[in-house]
Amino acid sequence: MMEKTELIVIGAGPGGIQTAITASQLGMDVILLDSQRVVGGQYFKQVPEEFTFDDTSYHHRQASSLFMELQNTKVRIYSNALVWGIFHNPKTNLWQVTVQGENCPARIEAAFIVIATGAYDRSIPFPGWDLPGVITAGAAQVMLKNQGILPGKRAIVSGTGPLQLAAASNLIEAGSQVIAVLECSHNLIAKGIPYLSSLWGQWRRMAEGFQYAKNMVKEKTSYRFGWCVVRAEGLEKVETVTIAKLDKAGYPISSSQQSFDVDTLVVGFGLTPSTEFFRLLNVDMHYSQAEGIFLPKRNYFFQTSAQGIYAIGDCAGIGGANLALLEGQIAAFEIAVKTSHANSFSLEAAIKQTKTKILREQKFARMLGDVFSIPQGLFTLAQPDTIICRCEQITLAEVQEAVNFGAQSVTDIKNISRSGMGNCQGRTCGSLLAQIMSREAKCEPQACHYLNVRPPVHPIPVSIIEEKDNEVLA
Amino acid sequence: MNTSNTFDVIIVGAGVVGCSIAYHLTKAGYSVALIEQKHVGAGASGANFGMVQSNDVEIKHSIPMVLKSYKRFDSLEEELGMSIGFRRIASLRLLSSETQWKNSIERASILPNAGIPYEFVPPERVVEIEPAVSPGGLFGATYASYQGQTNPFLLMWAFLRKANQQGLSLQTHTEVKKLLIQSGRIIGVETNRGSFYAGSIVLATAAWTRRLGEMIGHNWNIHTFRASAMVTERFSDLQVNSIVTSADHIEMEINGPKDSELTVMALSQTQEGNFLIAQADRPGEVLDGKISHVAPKAMSTISTRFFPVLRKVKIIRTWTAPTTYTEDGMPLLGPVEDLQGLILAASFRSAIVNSPIAGEIVTQLINQDHCDLIDISPFAPERTMTQADTVYRVKSSRTDENEMPD
Structure with a gap:
């Protein structure tokens, strides 16, 4: 089954939804695809209807109004629809998106695609990070808010940034004992002073932060700065967590080590952009020091170097939901102009209207990135027998051996050691390989290049792909 | 290790054949640079099933070479000092x-x-x-x-690991832009990372061989x-x-x-x-x-x-x-006529099984100007080709190199 449309939007988080809304309101035919059961992405994660809840927060109101606006457009929405490939069809000269989903067309073609695939938890390896009970902050949120599951009764939260505060706060609200929240950065206040002005207008965010702090104070959860988990231990799941104070460069001070009995360790080292589709399409990439990975180059209207392929929101660099909403609007306007649904004046007006807001959001994102960065020392937590590639169970020692063979890129390391050859195809370990290689081979991380991505971007059963019912290969 | 840009031999193409040649040449004491446009095995060498096979050999002239090379796999892991995932199958x-x-x-x-x-x-x-x-x-x-199967990546890196120990200069992400010729002799290559010079240049460039030939006005029939x-x-x-x-x-x-x-x-x-x-x-x-x-x-x-x-x-x-x-199912293996110093080693059937012997043959050519291991005259790079009975070929009359799929 093949469908055609003017614009395909991949990812129905705030950015993708806004793109679809704006494009559709300008008269475009739009298909919006999302791999989750219901739209909203991570930011507006919808609670299943089976759960009753009472939420009059601003966040909830913002989500509801966006969803309602989407419902009032003619956007064709397919959820539970997993995009596994983007191809170029030389016959039609259009992009062809291949989708796994029961009620969704298997192939959809359009001249324009906006990729809004968001971000996922960034991980750092340390001894025991692969034990059951060690979860990311994002996973904790999903379990708590979306599945109604308490991850555990006695937790430590370690990492950096505001997201882990949210996780800690939600754990406390759900009845977990959170012994401590460990922020690995020192001197948050000193680092934050240059950015004080960017807090202007971010009242809601500050109010959220205040609420988290209130919960933690109430439960006597200690909030330590310059501390981090260094080791998790346990027989079949995590039972003991060892933490340590860090020096200025982030190296653990061994004399400061303390151990705690826990049943849950939540690690939150921020988010990392989901860049699979950009590497699949081989668009021009550039290295971001702040994020430690390669990101797609975009022009002023958020188009990548591939004609008709746009990138908005966190997938092109962590910037938050508000920025994604703004970028989505601009990309939608630009595509509308290209398809004669809008004139360039309206595009200019849109740019003018959003320019200040975009700059403000970008500045705030930069601040978060600077203040809550991962210090170099934390990349030495892993020991020779620590697993780096979780899918193929490849240890740090094996990765180091691959570097010693003479590997000159992360792809060489992958080919020698098998890291990145498992089911997740390097989603978790890809950037870790670059970190390790950069240290061992004494080169810049960007000199390590990046892993190529090939379809399918997620494992897909053969039955989904094979020819059905004598369908002609189009 | 040679830190200048002049070598005894430059090999272009870090596929399985290029890696083997690098190993054998450095073992023989030559200073060698292996130049690769992307990463090791970025072409067909990193995209195959690792089959070490003799059953699809071109039957008129290639059997002695394939048999000899196939035997090398018995002792390759020991010689290279690491597992290459080889097994009989x-x-x-x-x-x-x-x-x-x-x-x-x-x-x-x-x-x-x-x-x-x-x-x-x-x-x-x-x-x-x-x-x-x-x-x-x-x-x-x-x-x-x-027959046999090996891990193609481990095979390439087994050759390279040893070659690196033996002084190889591995230059990946280095693309050859030009072949440098002077007075009927090839003297080096110009790349996106500067120029490299050598008395002998070996092209182990498989699918990229034809366009390199076109750069210097040669029609290599691959x-x-x-x-x-x-x-x-x-x-x-x-x-x-x-x-x-x-x-x-x-x-x-x-x-x-x-x-x-x-x-x-x-x-x-x-x-x-x-x-x-x-x-x-x-x-x-x-x-x-x-x-x-x-x-x-x-x-x-x-x-x-x-x-x-x-x-x-x-x-x-x-x-x-x-x-x-190739139309006759045989590789382009040997020196290029009327251009001193250039050797081709491309389009084997298949590259994996022939890689050990290819390294030895090219080393002999550089060492002593001829090969005693086997008769490589049928594989002369610029021979006239007649279509042979091959196990698998796509008829050249059906292919058009520049045709866009429709």
Whole structure:
């Protein structure tokens, strides 16, 4: 089954939804695809209807109004629809998106695609990070808010940034004992002073932060700065967590080590952009020091170097939901102009209207990135027998051996050691390989290049792909 | 290690052949640079199933070379000091028609006499050898019981690890822009990272050989086609012991429409338990690494025809291999006439099995100007080619190097 449309939007988080809304309101035919059961992405994660809840927060109101606006457009929405490939069809000269989903067309073609695939938890390896009970902050949120599951009764939260505060706060609200929240950065206040002005207008965010702090104070959860988990231990799941104070460069001070009995360790080292589709399409990439990975180059209207392929929101660099909403609007306007649904004046007006807001959001994102960065020392937590590639169970020692063979890129390391050859195809370990290689081979991380991505971007059963019912290969 | 940009030998192309040549040359004491436009094995060498096979050898002139090289695999791991994941494995070509059967008769009469076990087996025997094959519609199979499979990455890096220890200068992400010639002699290469000079240059460049030749006005008769492949997750519910291929391409070559995907199935289970399945081939030179929008479907369909249980297995990656062939099925191996210092080592059938001997042959050519290991005169790079009877070829009259798929 093949469908055609003017614009395909991949990812129905705030950015993708806004793109679809704006494009559709300008008269475009739009298909919006999302791999989750219901739209909203991570930011507006919808609670299943089976759960009753009472939420009059601003966040909830913002989500509801966006969803309602989407419902009032003619956007064709397919959820539970997993995009596994983007191809170029030389016959039609259009992009062809291949989708796994029961009620969704298997192939959809359009001249324009906006990729809004968001971000996922960034991980750092340390001894025991692969034990059951060690979860990311994002996973904790999903379990708590979306599945109604308490991850555990006695937790430590370690990492950096505001997201882990949210996780800690939600754990406390759900009845977990959170012994401590460990922020690995020192001197948050000193680092934050240059950015004080960017807090202007971010009242809601500050109010959220205040609420988290209130919960933690109430439960006597200690909030330590310059501390981090260094080791998790346990027989079949995590039972003991060892933490340590860090020096200025982030190296653990061994004399400061303390151990705690826990049943849950939540690690939150921020988010990392989901860049699979950009590497699949081989668009021009550039290295971001702040994020430690390669990101797609975009022009002023958020188009990548591939004609008709746009990138908005966190997938092109962590910037938050508000920025994604703004970028989505601009990309939608630009595509509308290209398809004669809008004139360039309206595009200019849109740019003018959003320019200040975009700059403000970008500045705030930069601040978060600077203040809550991962210090170099934390990349030495892993020991020779620590697993780096979780899918193929490849240890740090094996990765180091691959570097010693003479590997000159992360792809060489992958080919020698098998890291990145498992089911997740390097989603978790890809950037870790670059970190390790950069240290061992004494080169810049960007000199390590990046892993190529090939379809399918997620494992897909053969039955989904094979020819059905004598369908002609189009 | 040589830190200047002048060497005894420059090898272009870090595929399995280039890596072997680098190993043998550095072992012989030469200062060598191995120049590669992307990463090691970025072309067909990193995109194949690692088959170490002799049963598809070109039968007129190539058997001595393949036999000698195949024997090298017995001691390669010991010589290179590490595992390359090599194991003996049988090769089974499923025949679905009398035409396919007839096509293999000559081969079945010649190979066993040359020391390569190869026989026809009826459908009942096929199921004995490979219980998972669905025998419906099968005419039988050709069975080569003594073939092999290796991990192509470990093979390349086994050569390279030793070569690096022996002083190799490995230059990846370095693209050759120009071949530098002076007074009828090749003296070096110009790349995006500066120029490198040497008395001898070896092109182990497979699918990129033709365009390098065009740079200097030589017409090197290599053709390229795009093979596609995929790998599944580990799946232990299904055991496949041999390398299983189909032979449908034979009719398609004769009767099929000019621009169709030529779907040959090749299926193999790796030692880790993943399935490497199927191969859809497209005539014409496509070197961008992008898989076509129809190949995954073609591969899935043909593989489930023979192994229905694969339907529920998940594919984790698809890719393409820029595969080469020559009209007579023999490599371009030897010095280029009327241009001093240039040696070609390209388009082997196949590169993996011939890689050990290719390294030794090129080292002899550089050492003593001729090769005593085997007679390589039939492989002269600029010979006139006559179409041979080959096991698998895409008729050159059907291919147009510059034709866009329609």
